[in-house]
Amino acid sequence: MIIISRKSQGIAAERELLHKFWNTGKFIAMRAPGSGAIKYPVPDLLVGNHLRRFAIECKTTKSQRQYLRSEQINDLKTFSDTFGAEPWVAVRFPDKNWYFLSLEDLDKTAGNNFVISLESAKRKGLFFEEIINSDPLSSS
Amino acid sequence: MIIISRKSQGIAAERELLHKFWNTGKFIAMRAPGSGAIKYPVPDLLVGNHLRRFAIECKTTKSQRQYLRSEQINDLKTFSDTFGAEPWVAVRFPDKNWYFLSLEDLDKTAGNNFVISLESAKRKGLFFEEIINSDPLSSS
Numbered sequence: 001m002i003i004i005s006r007k008s009q010g011i012a013a014e015r016e017l018l019h020k021f022w023n024t025g026k027f028i029a030m031r032a033p034g035s036g037a038i039k040y041p042v043p044d045l046l047v048g049n050h051l052r053r054f055a056i057e058c059k060t061t062k063s064q065r066q067y068l069r070s071e072q073i074n075d076l077k078t079f080s081d082t083f084g085a086e087p088w089v090a091v092r093f094p095d096k097n098w099y100f101l102s103l104e105d106l107d108k109t110a111g112n113n114f115v116i117s118l119e120s121a122k123r124k125g126l127f128f129e130e131i132i133n134s135d136p137l138s139s140s
Numbered sequence: 141m142i143i144i145s146r147k148s149q150g151i152a153a154e155r156e157l158l159h160k161f162w163n164t165g166k167f168i169a170m171r172a173p174g175s176g177a178i179k180y181p182v183p184d185l186l187v188g189n190h191l192r193r194f195a196i197e198c199k200t201t202k203s204q205r206q207y208l209r210s211e212q213i214n215d216l217k218t219f220s221d222t223f224g225a226e227p228w229v230a231v232r233f234p235d236k237n238w239y240f241l242s243l244e245d246l247d248k249t250a251g252n253n254f255v256i257s258l259e260s261a262k263r264k265g266l267f268f269e270e271i272i273n274s275d276p277l278s279s280s
Contacts, residue, residue: 020160030182033173040162043172046186050224080174083168084190 011108013060013092014044015130020098024132041075046085053085054131056100060092068114073103089132093118099125153200153232154184160238161187164272180213186225193225194271196240200232208254213243228271233258239265 014031014119021029021030027049032042043055057076059066089101099121106114116125126134154171161169167189172182183195197216199206208229220227229241239261246254256265266274 018180028182028219029180030170030186031173033171040169042168047168048223050222053223064275079168082190083188090161 009060010044010058012056016056016092017045017056017098020128021045021132026132037041037105041079042078043076043087046083048085053083054088055083055085056082056088058090058092062094063094064093064119065115065117066091066093067107068116069107070113073106073114077103082137089116091116091121091125093121098128100128100131101125141211149200150184150198155198156232157168157198157230157238160268161185161272166272183216183219183225183227186223186228188249189224192230193223193226194259195220195223195231196228198232202223202234204233204259205255205257206231206233207249208246208256210253213246213254217243231256231261231265233261238268240268240271241265 012022018029018031021027027047029045029047031045044058045054045056047054047056055076057068057072059068073089074089076089079085087103089103090098090108091101092098095118099116101116101121101124105120106116107120109115151231158171160170161167167187169185169187171185184198185194185196187194187196195213195216197208213229216227216229219225227243229243229246230238231241232238235258239256241256241261241264245260245264246256247260249255
């Protein structure tokens with residue numbers, strides 16, 4: 001039996017998305033280094049070209065809902081505002097699809113954190129193919 | 141005796157520069173992860189705000205000249221063109237200063253690689269304080 005930690009799963013998911021963006025041939029993508037250094041509020045992935053830039057927090061879950069701490073979302077916002085990027089949350093649910101959610105698509109929890117359900121992701125999220133082809137002017 | 145590998149020295153230098161940019165409060169900075177993943181042509185550091193973005197190759201040397209392979213420079217160019225960033229080479233010489241060189245400031249070697257001497261860096265390079273305050277419109 002191979003035990004794969006949640007952290008490794010997260011890194012594997014980030015890398016999967018990194019490869020997908022590079023494979024389009026239209027975007028560069030950069031992962032933030034994991035542990036070791038002093039932590040700065042950087043997103044899991046920074047993706048972009050000279051037209052658009054995405055700061056992406058990546059999550060993968062085996063359940064029907066993905067929670068996000070409010071600090072993570074605040075950091076993502078601050079980074080995106082400073083750098084000039086669009087903040088996105090990418091979640092891979094058990095259906096194996098990646099859903100791209102804008103921050104307004106997330107629901108607040110009672111404890112002021114955030115949550116996105118698979119059902120809600122299906123309704124509001126963009127697929128990978130949609131985000132790489134979407135029009136920057138109509139995206140917000 | 142502590143042996144510090146050239147690789148660790150390189151990472152320490154990248155981190156030093158990373159901290160310097162964050163400490164300005166005006167830029168975000170992101171290091172590319174070291175080993176482990178498939179290698180994509182990403183710079184050592186990506187630094188920026190909504191006005192300017194720098195793709196930076198960092199080097200530190202104990203000698204009077206720093207060599208750079210042509211592939212490194214080509215990768216830096218390709219990344220910068222695709223992402224929309226200014227390509228820079230940052231070298232820390234034994235005088236401990238960081239010099240920021242644009243690609244035109246590098247000299248070609250006989251083998252079609254690149255080199256920058258301390259003397260030439262002093263003449264052509266920008267100091268850290270200059271690069272963070274320089275005007276994007278007059279920088280090229």
